[in-house]
Amino acid sequence: MFCARWKSLRTSAKSKGLHPFDRKFVSDSRKLAGRARGRNIILIGMPGAGKSTVGVVLAKKLGRVFLDSDLVIQEKEGKLLHEIIEKEGLDGFLRIEEEVNASLEAEGAVIATGGSVVYGQKAMEHLKQIGTVIYLQLPLQTIAERLGDLNERGVALQDGQSLRSLYEERVPLYEKYADVILPCENKMLREIVVEIAEKYK
Numbered sequence: 425m426f427c428a429r430w431k432s433l434r435t436s437a438k439s440k441g442l443h444p445f446d447r448k449f450v451s452d453s454r455k456l457a458g459r460a461r462g463r464n465i466i467l468i469g470m471p472g473a474g475k476s477t478v479g480v481v482l483a484k485k486l487g488r489v490f491l492d493s494d495l496v497i498q499e500k501e502g503k504l505l506h507e508i509i510e511k512e513g514l515d516g517f518l519r520i521e522e523e524v525n526a527s528l529e530a531e532g533a534v535i536a537t538g539g540s541v542v543y544g545q546k547a548m549e550h551l552k553q554i555g556t557v558i559y560l561q562l563p564l565q566t567i568a569e570r571l572g573d574l575n576e577r578g579v580a581l582q583d584g585q586s587l588r589s590l591y592e593e594r595v596p597l598y599e600k601y602a603d604v605i606l607p608c609e610n611k612m613l614r615e616i617v618v619e620i621a622e623k624y625k
Contacts (some may be wrong), residue, residue: 436611463622464533464555468598470591471539471579472570473560473608474616479536481617486625489533493541505538514580521580522547530554540580542597558620559602562609564591571593 426591465482467475476492483490497520501508509517522544525537528551533556541547551557568587571579572616599605608616 426439436498441564447484464530464551465533466535466537466551466557467560467622468537468542468557468602469539469560470567470594470598471574472560472567473539473562475536475560478560478614478616478620479534481613483534485617485621486534489530491528491530491533491535492537493521493525493528493535496528497521497538500524509580514582518543519582526550528554538580539594542594542601543580548601552603556603556624557601558604558606559598560609561598561605564588566609567591571592 468478480490525541525547
């Protein structure tokens with residue numbers, strides 16, 4: 425369960441009373457809904473944003489295939505993410521991540537990406553070509569509360585880099601590549617899934 429329950433997003437033409445970001449989500453998703461049906465739904469965002477959790481439930485609800493690009497990387501390399509970083513270094517890991525994401529081939533799937541995917545321009549250009557990119561947006565404090573050991577999770581951090589610094593570095597990239605920004609603060613998993621599913625079913 426993500427956070428405390430809140431009033432579900434109304435999808436009628438009148439979005440009066442919604443948070444500005446929610447109104448933007450309604451507007452952007454309506455523009456994209458027509459061409460998005462049958463295309464991949466690609467989730468991006470910080471570690472702890474719930475990309476994989478949302479992705480699995482969303483794929484089940486829509487009857488789509490679910491693909492986790494981090495698992496594809498681990499299968500390809502035969503190692504866990506943090507083991508790849510330990511062996512290859514951060515730059516080596518980011519190179520592998522970009523290669524894998526830039527070569528993903530899927531149709532009508534829900535794809536959850538790693539938080540550092542946005543560092544790879546080639547990968548992001550490819551993902552935007554094959555699907556609709558949705559940024560699961562959460563504030564830093566919520567991300568910090570959800571994350572445990574960053575190294576154990578395989579989070580791509582520079583030596584000595586703080587979570588705040590990482591957040592501030594990545595957010596502009598998430599916003600740059602996102603077709604739709606979906607605020608997820610104070611929303612339960614079911615509510616997030618329903619918001620996306622209603623636009624892309």
